[in-house]
Amino acid sequence: MGAEIQAGQAMIEARQLKRDFKARGRTIEAVRGVDIDVAAGEIVGFLGPNGAGKTTTLKMLTTLLRPTDGSATVAGFDLRRDPQGVRRNIGYVGQAGSTIGSARAGEEIVSHARLYGIDAATANDRARNLLAALDLADVWDRKCGSLSGGQRRRLDIVMGLIHNPRLVFLDEPSTGLDPQSRANLWTHIRKLRDELGTTVFITTHYMDEADSLSDRLLIIDKGEIVAEGTPAELKKKVRGDTITLTMREEKDATEAAGVAGLLAGADAPATDGHIVRFHVSEGASTLPVLLAELARAGIEAIGVEVNRPTLDDVFLTLTGRSLRD
Amino acid sequence: MVFVPGLLVQLGIFGGLFVGFGIIAEWRAGVIDRMMVTPASRTALIAGRVLRDVVVLVAQAIILISCAFLFGLRVPLWAIAAGLVLIGLLGAAFSFLSYAFGLITKSEDAFAPLVNSLALPVLLLSGILLPMSLAPAWLQALASINPFKHVVDALRAIFRGEIGTPEVALGVALAAVLVVLGAWFGNRVFEGQTK
Ligand SMILES: Nc1ncnc2c1ncn2[C@@H]1O[C@H](COP(=O)(O)OP(=O)(O)O)[C@@H](O)[C@H]1O
Ligand SMILES: [Mg+2]
Numbered sequence: 001m002g003a004e005i006q007a008g009q010a011m012i013e014a015r016q017l018k019r020d021f022k023a024r025g026r027t028i029e030a031v032r033g034v035d036i037d038v039a040a041g042e043i044v045g046f047l048g049p050n051g052a053g054k055t056t057t058l059k060m061l062t063t064l065l066r067p068t069d070g071s072a073t074v075a076g077f078d079l080r081r082d083p084q085g086v087r088r089n090i091g092y093v094g095q096a097g098s099t100i101g102s103a104r105a106g107e108e109i110v111s112h113a114r115l116y117g118i119d120a121a122t123a124n125d126r127a128r129n130l131l132a133a134l135d136l137a138d139v140w141d142r143k144c145g146s147l148s149g150g151q152r153r154r155l156d157i158v159m160g161l162i163h164n165p166r167l168v169f170l171d172e173p174s175t176g177l178d179p180q181s182r183a184n185l186w187t188h189i190r191k192l193r194d195e196l197g198t199t200v201f202i203t204t205h206y207m208d209e210a211d212s213l214s215d216r217l218l219i220i221d222k223g224e225i226v227a228e229g230t231p232a233e234l235k236k237k238v239r240g241d242t243i244t245l246t247m248r249e250e251k252d253a254t255e256a257a258g259v260a261g262l263l264a265g266a267d268a269p270a271t272d273g274h275i276v277r278f279h280v281s282e283g284a285s286t287l288p289v290l291l292a293e294l295a296r297a298g299i300e301a302i303g304v305e306v307n308r309p310t311l312d313d314v315f316l317t318l319t320g321r322s323l324r325d
Numbered sequence: 326m327v328f329v330p331g332l333l334v335q336l337g338i339f340g341g342l343f344v345g346f347g348i349i350a351e352w353r354a355g356v357i358d359r360m361m362v363t364p365a366s367r368t369a370l371i372a373g374r375v376l377r378d379v380v381v382l383v384a385q386a387i388i389l390i391s392c393a394f395l396f397g398l399r400v401p402l403w404a405i406a407a408g409l410v411l412i413g414l415l416g417a418a419f420s421f422l423s424y425a426f427g428l429i430t431k432s433e434d435a436f437a438p439l440v441n442s443l444a445l446p447v448l449l450l451s452g453i454l455l456p457m458s459l460a461p462a463w464l465q466a467l468a469s470i471n472p473f474k475h476v477v478d479a480l481r482a483i484f485r486g487e488i489g490t491p492e493v494a495l496g497v498a499l500a501a502v503l504v505v506l507g508a509w510f511g512n513r514v515f516e517g518q519t520k
Contacts, residue, residue, distance in 0.1 A: 062362050064519050084364045092362040096355035115363040159359065 005040045005076050011167050011199045012038035012061065014072035019056050019065060030056040032223040033070060038201055040166070043193050045214030046203040047311065049323050053223040054203035055095055058171050061201075062092045075167045088116070091160035091168035095175070095203075098156045101145020105136075108144065109159055116163040123162065130158045134188055150181030154188060161198070168192070170202040174209055186213050207311035207323055219315060226318045231311060238309035238317050239267060241283030243290065245276040246303035256301065259293050283308070329393045330408070330480040331453040333386055334473070337412045338447060340382045341419025342440050344374070345427030352431055357518065367515045372508070375420040382416040383409050400484050407483050414500035415476055421507030425514040451477045472499040 005011055014036040021028040031053040038044045048054050059065035061074055063083040071078070077085030099108055106127060113123030131137055134154040139147060147155060153173055160168055170189070174182040190213065192198045204210050210217055211231045219227040219234070227234055245260070247253040250273060257269040257276045263286060269278035280286040283306035294301060315323045351357055360370050386409055390398070423440065430436045450464075451473040460468065468474045479496020487493060 059358075064358055064361055066520050087362060087364040090362075092358070094355040094358045096353065096358070098355045098359035100351055100354045100356055112359065112363070115360060115365040117364075156355075 005166065007041040007197070008039050010037060010073070011040045011042070011076075012036055012072065012074055012201065014061065014074075015070055017057065017060055017070035017072055018068045019053075019060055020068045029223055031060070034220070034223075034225050036061075036072075036218065036225075038167075038199060040199050041193065041197055043189070043200040043202065043213060043215050045210035045217045046201065046220060047205070047207065047210040047217055047315075047323075048203075048220035049205055049315075049321070052205075052220045054205075054220060055171055056223075057220070058092075058169050058201070058203055062090060062169055063087055064092075075165075088163070089166055091163070091165035091198075093156045093160040093168070093170045093173060095171040097152065098159050099144035099152065101143060103144050104140075105131075105142050105144055105147070105155055106140035109155075109162060112159045113162045118163060126162055126164075127158065130161055131155075133191075134158055135184075148181070149177050150184060153177065153181075153185060157188070157192075161192075165198070167199040167201065170200065172203055172205065174204070174206065182209070189213060205323060207315070211311050217311070219311075219318065221315075221319050227314065234311065234314045235309040238313045239279040240265070240281040241286075241309065242277060242279055242307040242313065243283055243286065244303075244305040244307065245290075245301045246305075247274045247276065248300065248302055250274060252299045255297060255299050256294060259297050259299070260290060263290060263293070329390065329398060330477060330484050332389060333408065333412050334415065334451065334477045334480060335448070335453055336385055336389065337382060337415035338419055338444060338473070340385065341378065341416040342423050342444055344378050344420050345423035345425075345436055345440065346433060348374070348424050348427040349431060349433055349436060352428065357428070361519055368508075368512050371421065371424055371511045371515045374424060375417050375508075375511075378420040379413045379417050383413055386412050401486060404483050404486060404488070407488060408480055411476065411480055411483065411497060411500055414497070414504050415473075418500065418503035418507040421504070421511035425507075425511040428514050428518060447471065447473050450474060453477060472503060476500050 014034065016033040016035065017031060018033045019031040021030055034057060046054050046057070056065065060067045061072060061079070063079065063086050067079070071080065073079070074086045075089035077089065079086060109127040110120060110123045113126065114120065118126070131139065134157060136151060136154055136158065139151060139155065144152060144155065157170070157173070173189070174185050177185065186209070189200060189202065193200055202213065214231065216230055217228065217234060218225050227237070243260070245256055247256055253271045253274050253276050257271045260266055260269045260276060260278050263280065265281045265286070267279045269276050287304065287306060291304070312323045315321070348357070390405055426439055427436055430439060450468040450471040452468060476496045476499060479493045482490055482492045
């Protein structure tokens with residue numbers, strides 16, 4: 001047995017974790033040697049576009065896929081030498097869900113608990129407590145297929161927590177949910193850490209999810225980790241605020257771009273039809289100057305927007321592509 | 326009443342073979358990953374499913390035999406019990422195989438033709454659909470290396486009230502070997518899921 005892991009100590013420590021897939025004679029390097037450090041008690045977001053290698057990494061860390069190379073200690077157990085130790089101490093909520101529609105929620109949770117060797121009475125108690133904690137108190141006899149998307153996702157989380165794991169992996173938990181259910185799910189995930197002290201490793205391709213939920217972020221692209229830090233730290237890497245001007249006509253946009261490009265601290269503006277977009281270090285103080293300069297040049301903007309940098313801007317700066325693509 | 330053994334074997338083969346569709350659905354819904362991430366033994370995960378299938382199969386077989394009784398089937402109780410064991414073994418072997426193929430293909434579109442191409446020769450060559458005595462010599466020779474023919478023959482013998490004859494022994498032994506092979510293969514495929 002591994003020693004009890006204290007808050008702040010390493011919960012995940014992966015070194016040069018790598019996974020290739022062979023498909024039709026081609027080798028796909030899905031994950032190209034990633035280092036991951038997660039401390040106990042953290043919520044760490046694993047952000048990247050579709051196909052970046054998030055699920056593959058998660059499956060390696062949860063013993064579902066064997067790494068091609070590299071090593072990892074997860075929840076205090078060596079991934080290769082003691083996969084059973086890892087399994088006993090982690091929870092995993094897969095991207096695809098975890099229930100078939102015809103199964104009844106309560107029975108399904110209890111039978112899942114039995115796979116951990118938990119006796120039926122204890123499983124029953126824990127299941128009811130967890131369901132209540134995740135606002136699912138009345139779904140016990142319901143068929144999984146009759147639950148709403150948000151309820152079913154929370155049911156998946158209940159299953160992933162049934163053995164009181166110290167570390168839980170969530171693979172894109174809010175994909176396909178409406179905004180309200182997503183916000184609700186985030187509240188529950190935060191509660192998990194705040195009230196139970198569970199360490200959470202969550203993958204997502206939504207920057208707002210990564211931003212609002214994670215203490216710290218790892219950004220992955222094409223199988224490699226391209227940045228790491230708190231959301232605030234990462235945003236500092238971006239060229240300041242974005243100013244977006246909407247003009248009445250395209251020729252106004254060209255002129256406005258000329259004016260904007262002369263402002264102190266501005267980068268080269270990009271025009272797209274009626275829209276001009278550029279970056280400045282301080283959006284709020286630049287705006288009055290910009291408007292005055294435009295008025296002097298005799299052009300009028302019909303819309304002005306200042307945006308603080310988002311994680312998408314971070315991703316764009318790092319990779320030259322948008323997360324939304 | 327010569328139909329009953331044939332029907333039972335058919336029940337065992339098809340009941341077993343089609344369970345693979347279920348596991349493809351489970352895999353797609355994330356159920357397999359959810360179970361694989363627990364410390365539960367991989368053997369238990371597949372064998373548990375197979376045992377459930379065998380229970381269902383035996384229940385179906387009992388219903389079928391009860392109906393046959395209404396229509397005048399008269400065989401001793403021990404023969405029925407022995408027959409159910411044989412059918413259970415056959416069903417288990419096919420369940421193991423079917424789960425293995427389901428998880429190898431992971432797609433109904435690939436699984437369905439695979440199962441059909443397996444079921445058809447097995448049925449034809451076991452003399453369930455047509456009596457093998459009508460077949461040309463080469464087909465009979467082919468049939469005699471089909472283990473399922475011997476299982477059907479054993480079941481027919483049991484229903485005739487024979488037990489302990491070489492025919493029965495061969496059929497039961499072959500069915501048991503098929504279960505062992507199926508279990509070995511199924512277990513391998515289950516374990517291979519996390520490779
Ligand atoms: N079983 C597999 N066989 C072949 N290629 C795979 C397999 N699983 C994933 N991939 C490929 O590996 C890459 C990373 O996939 P994945 O980890 O699922 O990305 P993400 O979860 O970030 O969307 C993709 O190019 C994907 O097509
Ligand atoms: Mg994924």
